[in-house]
Amino acid sequence: MTPDTDTGPRHYLNAEYGFRSWLLTTDHKRIALLYLASVTVMFALGGLFAIAVRLELLTPAGDVMQAETYNKMFTMHGIAMVFFFLIPAVPAVLGNFLIPLMIGARDLAFPRINLLSWYIFVLGALFSLYAMIAGGVDTGWTFYTPYSTAWSNTNVVPTAVGIFITGFSSILTGLNFMATIHRMRAPGLTWFRLPLFVWAHYATSIIMILGTPVLAITIVLVALDRVGGFGIFDPAVGGDPVLFQHLFWFYSHPAVYIMILPSMGVISELVACFARKRVFGYDFVAFSSLAIALVGFLVWGHHMFVSGQSVYAALVFSVLSFLVAIPSAVKVFNWTATLYKGRITFETPMIYVFGFVGLFTIGGLTGLFLAALGLDVHVHDTYFIVAHFHYIMVGGVIMGYLGGLHFWWPKITGRMYPEWWGRISAFVIFIGFNLTFFPQFVLGYLGMPRRYHAYPEEFQVLNVMSTAGASILGVGYLIPLVYMIWSMRYGTPAPANPWGARGLEWETPSPPPTHNFPGVPVVTTEAYDYSAQEATRV
Amino acid sequence: MSDARGVLWHHFHSLEQQKDTATLGMWIFLVTEILFFGGLFAVYVVYRTAYPEAWMDGSHTLDVAVGAVNTAVLIGSSLTMAMAVHAAQLGRRGGLVVFLLATILLGGAFLGIKGVEYHHKWEENLIPGPGFDFHGQGKGHVQLFFALYFAMTGMHALHMVIGLGLLLNLVRQGLRGRFGVDYNTPVEMVGLYWHFVDIVWIFLFPLLYLIGRH
Numbered sequence: 220m221t222p223d224t225d226t227g228p229r230h231y232l233n234a235e236y237g238f239r240s241w242l243l244t245t246d247h248k249r250i251a252l253l254y255l256a257s258v259t260v261m262f263a264l265g266g267l268f269a270i271a272v273r274l275e276l277l278t279p280a281g282d283v284m285q286a287e288t289y290n291k292m293f294t295m296h297g298i299a300m301v302f303f304f305l306i307p308a309v310p311a312v313l314g315n316f317l318i319p320l321m322i323g324a325r326d327l328a329f330p331r332i333n334l335l336s337w338y339i340f341v342l343g344a345l346f347s348l349y350a351m352i353a354g355g356v357d358t359g360w361t362f363y364t365p366y367s368t369a370w371s372n373t374n375v376v377p378t379a380v381g382i383f384i385t386g387f388s389s390i391l392t393g394l395n396f397m398a399t400i401h402r403m404r405a406p407g408l409t410w411f412r413l414p415l416f417v418w419a420h421y422a423t424s425i426i427m428i429l430g431t432p433v434l435a436i437t438i439v440l441v442a443l444d445r446v447g448g449f450g451i452f453d454p455a456v457g458g459d460p461v462l463f464q465h466l467f468w469f470y471s472h473p474a475v476y477i478m479i480l481p482s483m484g485v486i487s488e489l490v491a492c493f494a495r496k497r498v499f500g501y502d503f504v505a506f507s508s509l510a511i512a513l514v515g516f517l518v519w520g521h522h523m524f525v526s527g528q529s530v531y532a533a534l535v536f537s538v539l540s541f542l543v544a545i546p547s548a549v550k551v552f553n554w555t556a557t558l559y560k561g562r563i564t565f566e567t568p569m570i571y572v573f574g575f576v577g578l579f580t581i582g583g584l585t586g587l588f589l590a591a592l593g594l595d596v597h598v599h600d601t602y603f604i605v606a607h608f609h610y611i612m613v614g615g616v617i618m619g620y621l622g623g624l625h626f627w628w629p630k631i632t633g634r635m636y637p638e639w640w641g642r643i644s645a646f647v648i649f650i651g652f653n654l655t656f657f658p659q660f661v662l663g664y665l666g667m668p669r670r671y672h673a674y675p676e677e678f679q680v681l682n683v684m685s686t687a688g689a690s691i692l693g694v695g696y697l698i699p700l701v702y703m704i705w706s707m708r709y710g711t712p713a714p715a716n717p718w719g720a721r722g723l724e725w726e727t728p729s730p731p732p733t734h735n736f737p738g739v740p741v742v743t744t745e746a747y748d749y750s751a752q753e754a755t756r757v
Numbered sequence: 758m759s760d761a762r763g764v765l766w767h768h769f770h771s772l773e774q775q776k777d778t779a780t781l782g783m784w785i786f787l788v789t790e791i792l793f794f795g796g797l798f799a800v801y802v803v804y805r806t807a808y809p810e811a812w813m814d815g816s817h818t819l820d821v822a823v824g825a826v827n828t829a830v831l832i833g834s835s836l837t838m839a840m841a842v843h844a845a846q847l848g849r850r851g852g853l854v855v856f857l858l859a860t861i862l863l864g865g866a867f868l869g870i871k872g873v874e875y876h877h878k879w880e881e882n883l884i885p886g887p888g889f890d891f892h893g894q895g896k897g898h899v900q901l902f903f904a905l906y907f908a909m910t911g912m913h914a915l916h917m918v919i920g921l922g923l924l925l926n927l928v929r930q931g932l933r934g935r936f937g938v939d940y941n942t943p944v945e946m947v948g949l950y951w952h953f954v955d956i957v958w959i960f961l962f963p964l965l966y967l968i969g970r971h
Contacts, residue, residue: 325768328778394785402778403768428785432793440800440908448886449904450896451800457811457898462803466796739770 230633230730245330246733251316252631253337258308259700261344264351265299266693268292273655273686281673289672290357291373297360302382303344305616306474309481310427311340311392313623314420316631318396320724320731321414323405323740328398329391336391343385350374350381359670361471364452364463368444376442383438386431389477393427396420405723407742414722414746415504419484422508426473426480426515434470437463461527468519476515478612479579480508482619483550486575489622490554492720493569494561497747500553507546514543524595533592540590547583551576566718567641571622574649578614582607585660600670603663606656614652621648621699628703629717633730634710640702648695654688721748764940776942783946787953790916794957797909801964804905808898814891815902816969818883820874824966827870828958834863835955842948845931845941853944854931860951861924864917871914878903906965913961916954923947 231248234240241249271292275283284292315333319326327333350356356378358367367375400421404413441463443449450456452463491498498504520528520536554576563569585607589595598604628636658681663669667678674682716725727736769775805812837859844852882890885904889896927947930936936944 319768328768329782330766330768332782390786390789394782394789397785398778398782401781402774428789429792432789433796436793436796436912439912440796443904443908449908450885450900451904451908456896456900457804457808458901458904459803459807462800466799469796734767 228728229732230728231733232633232730234733243334245326245334247315247319247327247330247333248631248731248733250333250337251312254307254311254315254340257337257341257344258304258312261299261303262308262696264348265296265304266696268296268299269689270693272296273689275672276674276682277686279674279676279679279682284672286672287357290359290670291355293670294357294359295351295355298347298356298378298382300612301360301474302385303340303347305478305612306389307340307392308478309485309616309620309623310396310420310423310477311336311388313485313620313627314396314416314423314481315392317627317724318399318417318420319403320630320727320735321417321722322400322403322408323723323736323742324399324403325734325736327395328403329395332391333395336388336395339391340385340388343381343383343388346381346384347378348381350377353377361467362438362441362463363467364441364444364460365454368441368452375445379438379442383435386435386438389427390431393424393431396424397428400424405740405742408723411502411505412742412744412746413505414484415487415498415501415508416481416484418505419480419487419508422512423477423480425509425512426477429516430470430473430477433466434474437466437470440466461523464523464526465519465528468522469516472519472522473512473515475608475611476511478616479619480511482575482616482623483508485619485623485626486554486572487550488720488722489568489572489626490557491747491749492626492718493566493572494558494563495749496557496561497745497749498553499556499559500549501746503549504553507549510546511543514539514546518543518590521590521595524592525599537590537592541587544583544587544590547579551580551583565642567636567638567645568622568626568718570642570645570649571618571625574645574652575615575618575622578610578618578649578652582610582614585610598663600668601663602659602667602669605669606659606663609656609659614656618648621645624703625699626718627724628706629713630724630729630731632707632710633713634706634708635713635717636699636706636710637702640698644695644698644702647691647698651688651691651693651695655685655692656688658682658684658688721746772939779942779946780949783949787949790953794909794912797905797912798960798964801905801909804898804901805969808901811898812902812969815899815906816966818878818881819906819966820877821966821970823870823874824962827867828962830863830867830870831955831958834860834867835952837863838948838951841927842941842944845936845944846938848936848938850931850934850936853936854928857924857928857931861921861928864921864924864951868914868917868921871910875907878907902969909961909965913954913957916957920947920951920954923950 231246241253244250271284272289275281275289275292281289315327353374356371356373356375358371358373358375362375362379400413400417440451444451444453450458452458452460454460487498487504518536518540520532521540524533554572585603589598589604589607625636625641628634662678662681665678667674713729715728723740723742726740765772765775769778837856841853841856841860844856878884882888883903885900885907889900889903891897891899924947927944930943
């Protein structure tokens with residue numbers, strides 16, 4: 220991140236130089252870039268583990284690695300991706316950078332806590348990295364008891380400590396966003412003038428604040444069981460392993476909404492800009508975020524349909540899981556309706572929007588299959604589940620993340636990314652993704668269980684397709700990595716508003732000055748005011 | 758920053774906005790804390806419902822008198838904390854430091870008494886784990902009672918220790934004259950935290966010491 224020249228206007232990137240100015244910064248924009256670097260590293264790490272998994276599954280026999288090694292590979296893939304990439308990626312990078320800009324504030328409410336959250340994140344990541352280097356962990360990212368507390372011989376405690384610590388960075392980020400959105404909005408920026416990106420992050424913050432502490436205490440109890448032999452989840456003294464699952468999923472199901480809601484916020488911004496229209500049914504999209512956050516807390520039992528919870532509870536959880544589809548569908552329908560009679564252009568971010576809507580819809584609809592009690596028993600713990608949640612977490616979250624990263628890249632770096640390469644890579648990712656995960660729906664429906672390193676020969680063709688798709692997907696992720704780094708130095712300098720987009724973040728130079736705005740911006744219009752007059756590309 | 762005038766961060770427009778924001782942030786944090794302890798309370802409810810006899814046996818080993826004294830000590834510390842906040846708001850620096858020190862003293866006394874209680878449990882082999890033995894009857898469900906007793910009071914004690922650290926920091930800043938009529942937000946924030954930790958104990962005392970006895 221070295222700007223090539225000292226001439227020209229001062230902005231947050233060239234305001235100060237040197238490691239100290241980055242490691243001790245309290246500027247939300249710089250902290251966002253610290254997060255960007257960290258989550259990219261963790262994404263690459265999680266990707267390496269995914270390569271190991273797909274490589275092993277190329278052939279039916281377990282020939283690349285032993286079952287134990289394979290268990291570690293998919294576990295560490297899940298841990299790196301879920302806790303250290305998907306949960307922080309959009310909020311801590313794009314949210315951190317954009318929320319103050321979008322609401323006309325100079326910074327987040329608590330700049331030092333923002334920096335602290337990054338250090339906590341890094342510390343947690345280091346613990347988990349240590350566990351990986353020291354021999355790995357093999358419990359699955361879900362740490363089910365009593366395997367995790369009594370039987371696994373791997374590094375459960377260091378990994379759990381890492382996740383415990385990282386949870387606090389998530390809590391502090393959510394706390395900071397919430398206080399910021401409540402107290403730091405520019406004059407005239409009422410709640411219903413806020414960009415939907417901000418609404419989505421507000422809803423996300425609610426989940427971070429209410430869910431993460433429950434995971435924290437659950438990890439403490441697992442550690443007490445494993446290290447001290449407390450027996451809280453040990454049936455030998457009357458402890459209940461299913462209780463662990465309840466506590467774990469009370470956080471870890473809403474955590475899926477921590478991942479997807481910010482990406483949904485990104486999509487709302489992008490679809491309005493590239494259709495040149497106000498998002499259809501703004502209020503509904505805003506409230507659907509809150510509805511997802513709240514209903515999302517009441518559906519965790521659908522992970523436990525076969526684990527011995529009461530059938531009546533399962534019935535209620537099933538109904539509630541169907542319910543959460545409503546606000547999700549409201550979003551998809553409203554984005555689609557926004558396109559109607561829009562003047563649509565197909566820049567890279569918009570291609571990601573179409574990718575997101577398609578993949579999220581498939582992921583969401585298969586989620587309804589899984590919410591149905593009978594069908595879930597059939598496909599539970601098969602590749603159908605794996606395909607379903609990757610359609611949401613990769614097809615949804617990462618498409619939104621990459622779309623947003625491209626959209627705001629000119630704002631963040633002051634440089635344009637190469638548009639042609641952007642479109643190519645978006646298509647490569649879309650094709651690679653579908654080739655990887657669509658065969659897994661079929662595999663799962665045919666009965667291939669997840670978490671095994673070997674499988675019967677009749678599943679090989681679909682597995683080869685999946686591994687081939689994963690290779691394409693990997694290339695698709697490498698292309699943006701290369702050209703985005705390249706563009707930081709060699710990209711065309713970006714104007715303040717290259718997309719002709721609406722929103723306060725586009726009214727300040729690219730990259731923004733350290734204090735974001737010269738004065739205090741005053742807001743007099745609704746969000747996405749594209750109809751009043753064509754916003755000009757400056 | 759050695760004077761008692763307000764310190765306004767660059768990204769706020771006014772001291773009022775700054776204080777409002779800090780207060781909101783602290784309340785949000787306390788919501789997080791409620792959910793943190795909430796997980797423990799949920800586990801408690803599940804096992805207490807499942808094993809009422811074990812809970813009765815476990816409760817009877819706890820000393821109600823000691824617990825009651827400790828409750829009084831902790832409520833006392835909340836009173837001195839409230840008085841410290843009041844002193845800070847009135848700009849009485851001497852009073853602030855005295856009441857903060859009194860809070861630290863009472864908080865420390867609470868932890869000391871708790872430590873003595875823990876020690877008794879240690880001597881009676883009531884620490885959950887391989888060595889647990891309930892009056893010669895082996896393990897059984899009573900171990901779950903003690904697992905939760907130590908998890909809940911232990912997490913509470915950990916919050917007390919963090920609170921004592923925050924209070925010591927306030928004393929240090931108070932001695933330097935950092936707080937006054939127009940800037941006392943940190944004292945109020947630590948006060949909120951301290952009262953929260955106190956309230957957690959107000960729930961723990963009856964749940965662990967009292968209601969299981971009957």
